[in-house]
Amino acid sequence: MKGILPILLFLTVIIGGCTSNDLQSVFPSAESYPKLEKYPFTVETMNTAINQDTEEFSIFFKVTNVSDNAVSPDEFAFQWPEYVFDNAETAYQIVKNKIVDSEKDTSLEENEYAVELSLEPLPNKETKYIQIPFYITPDLYKDGYPFPLTEPETEQLVTGDLRLNNISIENEIIRFVVEDGHPEANYRHIAYMFHITEDKQVVYPLFTRTDSKKDGLHVELEFARKLQLPTTFFVQRTTVSLPNWRYSFQIPVS
Known part of the structure; x- marks a missing residue:
């Protein structure tokens, strides 16, 4: 490796x-x-x-x-x-x-x-x-969290500490709810940038509409043309650094 x-x-x-x-x-x-x-x-x-x-x-x-x-x-x-x-x-x-x-x-x-x-x-x-x-x-997410999209309707996708719920794709529009597990998400506003990749090219939406609710950030993105599946969708936080995941292991000693 x-x-x-x-x-x-x-x-x-x-x-x-x-x-x-x-x-x-x-x-x-x-x-x-x-x-x-x-x-x-x-x-x-x-x-x-x-x-x-x-x-x-x-x-x-x-x-x-x-x-x-x-x-x-x-x-x-x-x-x-x-x-x-x-x-x-x-x-x-x-x-x-x-x-x-x-x-x-x-x-x-x-x-x-x-x-x-x-x-x-x-x-x-x-x-x-x-x-x-x-x-x-998780340095691998410095350019965004990838989410593979294969179906027009997906209940949930998880990558790292980001969760996308109720994903719906209709022609050039994609809708979903962001549930963020970042340590700072509970007490401050976090902004995001979204894009997809097509033929190794980064494609950004023409319009972004968001609405913050109790179950997460509701997002609607409109691209210039119909979304082709499968594709990879990226979510990148723009107002906070990458998270530090804190854990602890209790190691038995025999």
Whole structure:
């Protein structure tokens, strides 16, 4: 698998004289999930390993494109804290991380890659689990969220944290309702830009009509000519940055 490896951003914190609450406040607590699911992508724990020579505890996470399309490590930017904590609030430092793709690990498919975190010190016998909070920024959506359109009527389509409901295509007009899962969508107005692709060309609508209601933003777009199916429709936020998806994994230690 080819692709530029992402820079996994580390947030540096000073541990001297700090409590676990001080350190964890940098990465606010989040509900633990067995698997992160933002269609068409998932992130889940693969396994753990102990390296007695380096006295490091490694945790492996797997990123998968469930639509079976190839996935590249540069599509997401991971942000990890410098320190994580176990059930007894013992601190562990994340000393290194690296990407493992299908070229390096034959157990991975082309639509998968792994992230390896190495922690110090080794867990002790009383450690039951280690909590790993993190952020993910979906850089692959910087030019818009793609929605494949194949039918004139579609009840719902989901890409990442954007949901389109009640999609209807009639000649040159498309209507739908935007349900936005962006962290800022609940308390501020978010504006959008819409377009389709035809023969690798970007086509914008002639007219855009919107109406904000309780169930989301109702949108009607009118293009210059009849829409031909199948096509790919794009929704791009124009007034906010890409979201930082906040998650936390509780990693059992046996």
